Amino acid sequence: MLSIDMTDALTSSPGPALADDASRLRLAVMRFSRRLRAERAVDTMSDGQIAVLGWLRVKGAHTLGELAERERVSAPSMNRIVNCLEESGYVTRTPDGKDRRKVNIALSDAGRDVITETARLRDVWLESVLSEFTPTERAALAEAESLLSRIAER
Amino acid sequence: MLSIDMTDALTSSPGPALADDASRLRLAVMRFSRRLRAERAVDTMSDGQIAVLGWLRVKGAHTLGELAERERVSAPSMNRIVNCLEESGYVTRTPDGKDRRKVNIALSDAGRDVITETARLRDVWLESVLSEFTPTERAALAEAESLLSRIAER
DNA sequence: TATTGTTATACTCTATAACTATA
DNA sequence: TATAGTTATAGAGTATAACAATA
Structure with missing residues (x-):
């Protein structure tokens, strides 16, 4: 079974590192957009x-x-x-x-x-x-x- | 080092440039999250x-x-x-x-x-x-x- | 017949308010 | 009385399907 090192940065090599980067970026952007949405209650x-x-x-x-x-x-x-x-x-x-x-x-x-x-x-x-x-x-x-x-x- | 288009770059000075950077970042993230959402139709x-x-x-x-x-x-x-x-x-x-x-x-x-x-x-x-x-x-x-x-x- | 815009309808996600159980 | 979780309800945003007008 694969063990993925969560500390990996983006690298030029393909494989698990790239998949992990994609996943982390996706989750970070989704959290960010929710955080941003929480700030919009002041306007309509x-x-x-x-x-x-x-x-x-x-x-x-x-x-x-x-x-x-x-x-x-x-x-x-x-x-x-x-x-x-x-x-x-x-x-x-x-x-x-x-x-x-x-x-x-x-x-x-x-x-x-x-x-x-x-x-x-x-x-x-x-x-x-x-x-x-x-x-x-x-x-x-x-x-x-x-x-x-x-x-x-x- | 990163190559940055100075017409878009975040600058160290406060004021309109910073406000514009914030606005652009916000819009880019929102578009990105919508684009990402469009890819999830395959799962439930x-x-x-x-x-x-x-x-x-x-x-x-x-x-x-x-x-x-x-x-x-x-x-x-x-x-x-x-x-x-x-x-x-x-x-x-x-x-x-x-x-x-x-x-x-x-x-x-x-x-x-x-x-x-x-x-x-x-x-x-x-x-x-x-x-x-x-x-x-x-x-x-x-x-x-x-x-x-x-x-x-x- | 195909395309552009619009309307009708239903579903998902979210929040606030009210309620239950426990501290 | 305060806190953690849950239920009830309503609102905002989205999509698909059906319709109207125009090409």
Whole structure:
């Protein structure tokens, strides 16, 4: 039977070490996301709503299907998120001129304001934690952010 | 040493850069966790169940309250998770000898088998992604795993 | 007929409040 | 009275299936 050394770091060799690294990374990310969720009780926007507004702010208008694919949720789930945002006046729906089946979803002025402020509020806790880290550790987390995003897009 | 894109990097100065880093890290982790969730359709165990079995395997028996605190969920939520695991025969409940209010939850033999196999299945995808990364990138992710765990424990 | 978006419905996970048993 | 665990209930988020409009 295999005995796996839990102290192993990531190595360039394949096998048990790699499987263990994958497992540890998965568990760490899941715990982290739950911890982050525990900090969001102060505001009223869901993870999905904030992710969509943040994405629209950076990348501009997208169709519902594009947003669903981007956030890795089903079309009905994304529709529900967009409905909430529209009711709040944070996004607008505009039928596409060329393909009238499509609907372009864009950030309103109110949406732009609220994503800036809400994201700030949600980040207060994480920011305070990061401020206590060393520059080296923060650089490592910046690197990780990039790598995690790359993995998530696969 | 790590190669870091300075337009994205965490810097040692406080202020907007730090807030932006926190925001980006948060969004990346949330997307990653959703992506990971999408890979679990093949099996029937929830994130919480897997996290608990994995923790019990490494750390041995714990009370319900300890597990709830560890996983950052409420006691009723953890109770529900443990109920499912007990019905499946993967954990056992044993009243504590010294304080009869407490209940020790321990991995059964079947639980030990299933966590080993299930974790392996769930890690197949992530492992295949990691195998295509460079040793430097994988070292960065190992470092991130440690840092994310530290943050989650705050 | 295929695709985009939407609605209807049900399921999972989570939390708060209330309850039981023990300290 | 306080604490550990459990039960009852409700809310948020998600998915699949079915439907409508357009290509």
